[in-house]
Amino acid sequence: MKLCFLVEEQYRHDGMPVEVIRQLTSWGHRVDVLRPGSSLVPVSEAVRKGSHDAWVLKTVSGGPGLTLLEAAAAVGLTTVNDARAIRGVRDKALAAAIGRSHGLPVPLTYAVARWETLSEIPEADYPLVVKPADGSLGRGVHLVSSPIRLKEMGAKLAGEGVLIAQPYVPNSGTDLKVYCVGGELYATERCSPLHPGRTIPERRVELSTEVARIAVEVGQVYGLDLYGVDVLLGPDGPVVVDVNDFPSFRRVPDAPARVARAVLKLARDGGAASPPAAVVTSLHAARTPAQMPAAVGESL
Numbered sequence: 001m002k003l004c005f006l007v008e009e010q011y012r013h014d015g016m017p018v019e020v021i022r023q024l025t026s027w028g029h030r031v032d033v034l035r036p037g038s039s040l041v042p043v044s045e046a047v048r049k050g051s052h053d054a055w056v057l058k059t060v061s062g063g064p065g066l067t068l069l070e071a072a073a074a075v076g077l078t079t080v081n082d083a084r085a086i087r088g089v090r091d092k093a094l095a096a097a098i099g100r101s102h103g104l105p106v107p108l109t110y111a112v113a114r115w116e117t118l119s120e121i122p123e124a125d126y127p128l129v130v131k132p133a134d135g136s137l138g139r140g141v142h143l144v145s146s147p148i149r150l151k152e153m154g155a156k157l158a159g160e161g162v163l164i165a166q167p168y169v170p171n172s173g174t175d176l177k178v179y180c181v182g183g184e185l186y187a188t189e190r191c192s193p194l195h196p197g198r199t200i201p202e203r204r205v206e207l208s209t210e211v212a213r214i215a216v217e218v219g220q221v222y223g224l225d226l227y228g229v230d231v232l233l234g235p236d237g238p239v240v241v242d243v244n245d246f247p248s249f250r251r252v253p254d255a256p257a258r259v260a261r262a263v264l265k266l267a268r269d270g271g272a273a274s275p276p277a278a279v280v281t282s283l284h285a286a287r288t289p290a291q292m293p294a295a296v297g298e299s300l
Helices: 015-026 065-074 083-090 092-101 115-120 147-152 209-222 255-268 275-283
Strands: 002-007 030-034 054-058 110-112 128-132 142-144 163-167 174-181 184-191 227-234 237-245
Touching: 002 015, 002 065, 015 030, 015 054, 015 255, 054 065, 054 255, 065 083, 083 092, 083 209, 083 237, 092 163, 092 209, 092 237, 110 115, 115 147, 115 163, 174 209, 174 255, 184 209, 209 227, 209 237
Parallel strands: 002 030, 002 054
Antiparallel strands: 110 163, 128 142, 128 163, 174 184, 174 227, 227 237
């Protein structure tokens, strides 16, 4: 097959997608790599019907890669993930609205164009988690304890563009990262960036049936095939705090080969996932760490 990967400079040496590209090439597939953030891209030539079997996006949130992916979709090319689905989760305000409207356990979310407007949020909703609506990789995530603290942080928030704010969900200080690849679910636990004083080793963990069900619903609601879900285990149950298209898949066993196979299947199927398979595999994805070997390999 002939595939095109859109890769920002930030991910040029990252295991995802470098190892996936290497795996696909070793299997005899042709992979072209475009770097939309640093290269002159002849859009009218690159994006044309029949140019590639599928286009795959791995770019920073808000980068130019998504526009190119949408251009490919507009002329009928298969994209991984679906370009509209990616747009739906890259904008975190939009993602929150979509998730809550479909019954996902997403926190109440405020969106503002100017940080000063956050002062209108009721004091009863504090502490708040405030972050850019187009943020990624934990950039610009702040825990704001009170309205007074909000004013003190104004200078930090001023240059972040559109912001979202959500009431803080009390938790143990760890984030649960759930990854979906090829219809199977995997989970890892790591320290929350909001709790820098807490130190726990990142590790694979057992995935409960409840969290597995939520993770499958996330894929169905947003129309994603390869994705990650950030889950907090709050006092009232699991809460979805972020959704990522084409995440790192850290600690997923044999991740490059699994992701490569999933990309090929989606390319053959025209980008359509198989929800029944995802539902079935989620029920047996609750495995112990001992049953989950091999972390993702190092990048080039």
